[in-house]
Amino acid sequence: MYLDVDYKDNKVMIKDIKNFEPQHIFECGQCFRWDKEEDGSFTGIAYNKVVNVKKIGADVVFRNTAKEDFINIWTKYFDLGTDYSHIKDRISQNDKVMQQAVAFGRGIRILKQEPWETLISFIISSNNNIPRIKRSIELLAEGYGEYLGEFYGKKRYGFPSAEILSNLSIEELKACNTGYRASYIKNTASMVVEAPTALEELKGLEIEACQQKLLGYQGVGPKVAHCILFFCMEKMEAFPVDIWVKRVMEHLYFHKEIPPKVIQQFASEKFGEYAGFAQQYLFYYARESAIGKK
DNA sequence: CCCCAGGCAGTTA
DNA sequence: TAACTGCCTGGG
Known part of the structure; x- marks a missing residue:
């Protein structure tokens, strides 16, 4: 993945970044230590470091961090080496449900947490x-x-x-x-x-x-x-079945009640090594649009 | 007031 | 091993 990175004093900018929407990343339910600031940016804490992220047009700015930490910590944390377009194409192939979920959470990235x-x-x-x-x-x-x-x-x-x-x-x-x-x-x-x-x-x-x-x-x-x-743990084929994912998959795929184990098996066969990503797009889509909520 | 929230542990049958 | 039940607690 090529990234156009510009390092300044305590600030890093990536120009024209793809598949990166702070709102989607920090509010899709994967993390608990990121909060929205009044200016629309997000501040988070990881590795005992505080960093602030803001999308400006097609660019993203990371504040309160410099080159060394950005390379050693944040590049991996934000999963910047992964091609999310490829993942989205794969999981939404011949799947209208997933196409919608992916369009909805198009800027999600899975943080590599501690x-x-x-x-x-x-x-x-x-x-x-x-x-x-x-x-x-x-x-x-x-x-x-x-x-x-x-x-x-x-x-x-x-x-x-x-x-x-x-x-x-x-x-x-x-x-x-x-x-x-x-x-x-x-x-x-x-x-x-x-x-x-x-x-x-x-x-x-x-x-x-x-x-x-x-x-x-x-x-x-x-x-x-x-x-x-x-x-x-970098097991991207994992597929957590919580109440939301259970509901949304019953609602959109099965049209009846299904035990969590069966849902997990279905997802494993359908999405394979990318099952976890599929789960995250579905979870965010389901929660934000309250799909399947009785 | 009851019900639910990104379930789990402990106890039964 | 499947089915049940209680559980902190705050908001709807």
Whole structure:
């Protein structure tokens, strides 16, 4: 993928970028630490760094970052080496439903997120809604994450380490609005502290083995495991079936109720190595247009 | 007031 | 292994 990148002082611009719409990327449900600013840009935190993204015409500007970090961190994080036109063509071949979903979320990119933060974030996501998930994670970061300075008039904090979370009491975790998931967070944090490299090493496993390991962390079931596989373990064939994807696929493909496992099997056969991308376009399309919502 | 939200763990049969 | 049930909590 050729990119026309221009590095300036603490600012990076990519000219005439394809398949990159901040709104789609940050509001398609994959991430919880990106927020819209009043000027329409988005500020996010990853790798204990604060970065701001704004689309200006056909160009995209990354602020608060310079060449070194951009090359070492953000190029991969924003998946800039992947050809999304190719992916979209493949999954929407002979599929009118997917053509619509892809047109709707045309600027989606799957962020390559950090395993530890993703693990905890998606444990928090279970039986929860997005504003509450974001609020919980924010409270954890404000209370126990590294202070990263002020940006856009707001104090910013990194995501707290496994060591720190494992040492919190259940009460302290519950004070971050995590509810009954507090014990899952504490247990999982302790497991990660016990075997610090185990989580990162899961990337090297095949998807089934990787999933089995993830299910070993408390609070991780089939759906959460697939989110983790897709968002930070580079298993792009993963296909999380949540309530929205279940609804939209029943509504648009099956026209009747179907068990999640059957939906997953169907998606795996239909979309193969790109199943996760298909899921993300469908999820965003379904949520934003409330498709299948009774 | 009830219902639901990007499910999971624990218990039964 | 499938079916059930309880669960923090805030908004509709």
